[in-house]
Amino acid sequence: MRHRLPSSILREYDIRGTVGRTLNAPDATAIGRAFGSIVRRSGGTRVVVGRDGRLSSLMLEAALVEGLRAAGADVIRIGVGPSPMLYHAERHLEVDGGVQVTGSHNPRDDNGFKMVLGHRPFFGSDIMALAALSEQGEVESGAGGVSDVEMLADYVARLIAGDRLHPLRIGWDAGNGAAGPAIERLVQLLPGEHHLLFTEVDGNFPNHHPDPTEEANLADLKALVAREKLDFGVAFDGDGDRIGAVDGEGRVIAVDQLLAILAEPVLRRQPGAAIVADVKASATLFDRIAELGGRPVMWKSGHSNIKTMMHEVGAPIAGEMSGHIFFGELGGHDDALYAAIQLIRAIGGGGRTLAAMRDAFPDVVATPELRFPVEEARREEVVQEVLARLAADGARVDRTDGARVTTADGWWLLRASNTQSMLTARAEARDQAALDRLIATIDAQLALSGVTRSG
Template sequence: MIHHFHPSILREYDIRGPVGSLLGHDDAHAVGRSFATRVRRAGGGRVAVGRDGRLSSPELEAALVEGLRTGGVDVVRIGLGPTPMLYHAEATLGVDGGIQVTGSHNPSGHNGFKLMLGHRSFFGDDVQDLARLAAAGDWTEGAGTVQDVDIQGAYVSRLLDVRPVAARVGWDTGNGAAGPVIAALTARLPGGHHLLHAQVDGHFPNHHPDPSEEGNLADLKALVLERGLDCGFAFDGDGDRIGAVDGRGRAVRADLLLALLAQPVLRDLPGATIIADVKSSAALFDRVCELGGRPVMWKSGHSSIKSRMLHEDAPIAGELSGHIFFAHRWYGFDDAQYAAVRLLELLGETGATLADLVDALPRYHATPELRFAVDPASRVRVVDEVLARLAARGAAVERVDGARVTTADGWWLLRASNTESLLTVRAEARDEAGLARLLAEVDAQLAASGVERPPD
């Protein structure tokens, strides 16, 4: 028996695509068979499996579990919950790997799989190897068992191993998989808590569950302002990315949240390495230096960041998109629920509000992450051409992930998406005039390569 995946669902960091047209029951079964083969050939035999709240997740999970079982792996099913709960299960249940059935922040009709093997991210060549094994029918055989385990209570109790302030907080789970965990968590947190869209609903009837898009924070902003709350937190569809709103109703980007969370980490671990992706603000890197830490800029992508954390023995890391990773007092994975309680702990330790802490950081003028579609053949070519022109003129360029160019005004970034036919632009300056000049430079570089950036 062999199986061929559609190449487009084999992403850099996971397997993901539209259900029905490119991803279905047979694909899920084949993922299980191939992953079981990798687990067994690595000397393992048990895998934890969880799922998000998308309409297609139960069917895909069932096919995945059957594939794992037929491949000779014992399965520990933890049921519906956020991806970090699956990561927690993988770290604590004595298993050899983990798979979450999730479409993350993608449209409601999409779904996929995030994988871990041996407590490490499973991505890049590993994903391609699953396809190779399936295409060759090179699968182990067996008759694994299936065990259902309720881990939510243990996960929530572990989240509460902090000292949070008794704040008044809004929580918007966007009808995603984090809803039940946040309901259980806030029932045990001190203070007053107000939940929005906590009912899991794969139709996502209120707004798309992507807190990195400020428009999706409108309900949370309104709640914070109407109720006079101290702050608010939002979560993506599978609960591994966080968004935040301060008491003045302002969105607080994840790179600035990391700048705040770095303070107690560096107090406990002086001189430690803090990793952030190439899209992150200069305010973050400067703040880490001020606190005596060692900032490291790295490529975007949760699997890349986790791997770099291990390499650098870094206690905390983050991405502009909302992934914040904790090895300090945690397990090394990205967890939006844990980021929220660590922020509440920080408020208690400092006696300040989130708005006060943000206002104490240097103020820059920055664009959001500007992403736009290009012809697939142009995605990498454009960045390479821009890098060549920048090198010819001796520009100050960080090449860790695309081109991050530093000028007298600030910096601008152009990078190609690792998973889609998109280019990403971001810029940050000390004032609006400088920001306009940076964007004009980006646009000139794009035009020189025959690409036009859509209007903001």
């Protein structure tokens, strides 16, 4: 009954590893046994389970279900679909928890588990407690049942509930991920004209890697938008909770720009509401929220951190630069397909094209996420060293998540990655010369701590 999970798969927000190397069927069974025990000790018995389309997901799901049932939990399987469909099922079925088998946007051979308990994210200390329970062998025993429920039609119907949508011409790139079947069903219910790319679920990801936050992965979508002269295009990651977008001119719309666009109709409905975004987001986003009469809240990166803060401040919408947009009406969960529908509503209701909305944002230049490899033990130490030097220099620093430093040139951020042995940085400025000075400052600060940039 005792099973020690490899420490490398215990991430801040989920459990994730490389199948056949750090994650195997016995691990999945142990995770199911421990999570099922936690559900039962919280007074519940029923767990809904979904999976993405990765080659290893069926095997891992079967092992997970075996463990859940051995703990005495009753399992409801909903099959292949995006993680937001699992969140939908966890909210609307009579269940006590949920697990999605998914590798998200990771490389093909990776896989893992995202968990929800009592309609709240299960992360951080929860995951460490699950691992300790498994290692100690203090798990429940039983003989739970298993059943299958069809959720796709109900999930898609929820996506478009509400007022009729404005007809637009849109490209959709599913990247051969688990959102493909939902997108196929969704566009049949939408007005307008829709062009689909790579909606067949294929865990080999034969066309491009399913991570829409990498611009190289949007090449096919850009070509489609240009060829068909579409209004805009949207793309999704492997489990449908990250969104990417390009406007009618083929320009990438950053996630903080998407959030600014989506916040406008939200704040018309809820004046003065809090809107949460992570520390990597543009200063122009926080300024725009304030201009619209909202209350901008900057918070720590990481989807579980953002979800938790949303609940604390009652925010109707939130986002982070990794492509997640969260909605209060969905219980605070992130759903890239729902974000696409809300983008259609915002464009239709605003009477402007997505390209025009993008042009209305102030001109700034920004880096992508810069990455600095460090030893695991040095991640937090280096950030603290930099903070100490900044304090000695009298710099203007926000310590919400690492160091976000505002200067006359703009701002720069340095933080410890929650998931890798890396420091990550980002900078934004009014022009390239100012951005170059900010980047030089980051490099200089890290050099003083013996760290250099990768790539």
